[in-house]
Amino acid sequence: MTHADKAAEFNKNEAKVNWHDKALWYVREKRDKSAHGVIGWEHIRDVASGIKANVLSNLDNYLIEFEKNALNNGIKVHWASDAKEHNEIVSKILADNNAKKVVKSKSMLTEECHLNPHLEAQDIEVVDTDLGEFIVQIAKETPSHIVLPAIHKTKEEVDDLFQEHIGTKPSEGNPEYLTNEARKHLRNKFLNADAAITGVNFAIAETGGIVVCTNEGNADMGSHLAKVHIASMGIEKIIPKEEHLGIFLRLLARSATGQPITTYSSLFNKPAEGKEMHIVIVDNGRTEQLSREDFRASLHCIRCGACMNTCPIYRRSGGHSYDATIPGPIGSILSPGKDLTKHSSLPFASTLCGSCSNVCPVKINIHEQLYKWRQVIVKDVKQPIVKKSILKVAGGVLANRKLYNFSGRMARFMLKYAPRFIVYSKLNAWGKARDLPEVKGQNFDQWYKVKRKNNG
Amino acid sequence: MGREAILKSVKENKPTLIPLPMLDLNNFKEDINLLEEFKEKVKLVGGSLKELSSSETLENEIKKLYPNAKEIVDCSNQSTSLATVTISEGTNPKDLQNIDLAIIKGEFGVSENGSVWISENTFPIRVLPFITNDLVIILEKEKLCLHMHDAFSLISERERTFGVFISGPSKTADIEQCLVVGAQGAMSLSVFLF
Numbered sequence A: 001m002t003h004a005d006k007a008a009e010f011n012k013n014e015a016k017v018n019w020h021d022k023a024l025w026y027v028r029e030k031r032d033k034s035a036h037g038v039i040g041w042e043h044i045r046d047v048a049s050g051i052k053a054n055v056l057s058n059l060d061n062y063l064i065e066f067e068k069n070a071l072n073n074g075i076k077v078h079w080a081s082d083a084k085e086h087n088e089i090v091s092k093i094l095a096d097n098n099a100k101k102v103v104k105s106k107s108m109l110t111e112e113c114h115l116n117p118h119l120e121a122q123d124i125e126v127v128d129t130d131l132g133e134f135i136v137q138i139a140k141e142t143p144s145h146i147v148l149p150a151i152h153k154t155k156e157e158v159d160d161l162f163q164e165h166i167g168t169k170p171s172e173g174n175p176e177y178l179t180n181e182a183r184k185h186l187r188n189k190f191l192n193a194d195a196a197i198t199g200v201n202f203a204i205a206e207t208g209g210i211v212v213c214t215n216e217g218n219a220d221m222g223s224h225l226a227k228v229h230i231a232s233m234g235i236e237k238i239i240p241k242e243e244h245l246g247i248f249l250r251l252l253a254r255s256a257t258g259q260p261i262t263t264y265s266s267l268f269n270k271p272a273e274g275k276e277m278h279i280v281i282v283d284n285g286r287t288e289q290l291s292r293e294d295f296r297a298s299l300h301c302i303r304c305g306a307c308m309n310t311c312p313i314y315r316r317s318g319g320h321s322y323d324a325t326i327p328g329p330i331g332s333i334l335s336p337g338k339d340l341t342k343h344s345s346l347p348f349a350s351t352l353c354g355s356c357s358n359v360c361p362v363k364i365n366i367h368e369q370l371y372k373w374r375q376v377i378v379k380d381v382k383q384p385i386v387k388k389s390i391l392k393v394a395g396g397v398l399a400n401r402k403l404y405n406f407s408g409r410m411a412r413f414m415l416k417y418a419p420r421f422i423v424y425s426k427l428n429a430w431g432k433a434r435d436l437p438e439v440k441g442q443n444f445d446q447w448y449k450v451k452r453k454n455n456g
Numbered sequence B: 001m002g003r004e005a006i007l008k009s010v011k012e013n014k015p016t017l018i019p020l021p022m023l024d025l026n027n028f029k030e031d032i033n034l035l036e037e038f039k040e041k042v043k044l045v046g047g048s049l050k051e052l053s054s055s056e057t058l059e060n061e062i063k064k065l066y067p068n069a070k071e072i073v074d075c076s077n078q079s080t081s082l083a084t085v086t087i088s089e090g091t092n093p094k095d096l097q098n099i100d101l102a103i104i105k106g107e108f109g110v111s112e113n114g115s116v117w118i119s120e121n122t123f124p125i126r127v128l129p130f131i132t133n134d135l136v137i138i139l140e141k142e143k144l145c146l147h148m149h150d151a152f153s154l155i156s157e158r159e160r161t162f163g164v165f166i167s168g169p170s171k172t173a174d175i176e177q178c179l180v181v182g183a184q185g186a187m188s189l190s191v192f193l194f
């Protein structure tokens, strides 16, 4: 199914879509308010972007430095070329420790590697302990957003799920009651876990330490209670020096939710007495993305989710419509790198308005990369697939009244105001392969003149 | 197999070296009152804050705020008589599951975000500030810095084991974006400044 097909699915529930749209826009507004309150914000973004560019250009040396320092601190380091190797390494660590019960905190990488089903097949209990992830886990779904995994669920749906899975009373979706019940349920899991798996927000070459950021405290509850802590990280999580955390921690939470910092920013440098700490460094397609000059900068991503919250397509199509672990604008750059045919519709799920690039804390030129993928796809993917998928984006949207209502505004704006060569360029999803309806009203020149006149 | 393959692939695919940029701290100069800013930010992130004239009133103030706390761990070295449970490096972390209140000495606070740095030196069991039902952090008023850049230079010489910046109580908004305080970590955070 293409993105448009899946988006149409999500758009069947109009009230929910409207809520989703507004809720995410509200998060975007909180981000703005928070970012604007920081003097020198743009300088921080520039330097962050520059540090990430330096990291990619020296990544092998930084990885070696990181490994050396981590080993010196008593942390065990493992390397995995792909998801399969990652999962096997994790299984082996668990088996060596006779661990049968695992608590996990949010880690998009373990989602990407499909770790949960792998472990469950070996009779290991895996519990996702971030509340949003816990919700999607019991719903047998995947996160629809990297920071707000259950943003697609209503509180009533959560209420039903909790009644079924953890025996809560009907509460009409009372968030406080439900959160508290989850707290009790998860506390029990933390206390009985043999091992904890976490993600990594930043890994510091200079010290061999890692940083994990959460608001709930679940990564710390898991890792400090269990005997074994396994942290999985993509190779691109490296930063050169510890002082660089000052930069990235200022950016991350503000961009994600508008908070000045996450509740907990935990710096792990050594395992506690009597405990084991493992770090699994994973490639899984990242070095391939590194080889693509045009798309390399997508590896700067610090997974804040801001590009999703601001994206007019994401907000009205939902994270699941992208059919990938990382949805939204950044996901639409990363996914085609993994499977161009499967994800060929994603770079077209964008208005190219550039809002994503504007909010990105590490200044990834997201919309330009989307445009570049379109060029690759038109050239490389067999034409019928391209035509079909592009037609479906434009055709599917135009044929669906509800979808049209939102994209229509965008499309009409484009049709009315964008110069003809953009609308009818073969790279534009809205113009390609279809005669667009005639637009009433002024043409661009007239509109521009009127505007100018009105503005004096 | 993974290690060599990954490093080889990175080496082959990376661009030519791009220099590491420098941060210019002059961009962040701000003429603000660190204390007022810190107080405001602690409240913003859901914490509570109380300024004391001296450490002598500390014990009373904590009692007033948490009258029902029974199992109390005090690692603050403020010679209060509040502690009812003593812990050491040898304590099993799981034995802390019923702790009502933990009192920890903060090393310094960060004005820009209301966070406080605490490190393993000041509490013997890592899970303590998370597993306790409520958390009190004691902080000296002079120990405030402007932003995270200063914060990292303050901890650059530490012995690196485990440490955490804590900003407010644990929280979540995962159910329809409604903010609920008290997720998996401490239900409340109170900062006492003196």
Ligand code: SF4
Pocket: A255, A300, A301, A302, A303, A304, A305, A306, A307, A308, A330, A356, A359, A360, A361, A362, A363, A364, A366
């Ligand atoms: S691409 Fe930028 S805005 Fe999007 S999640 Fe990554 S860091 Fe955030």
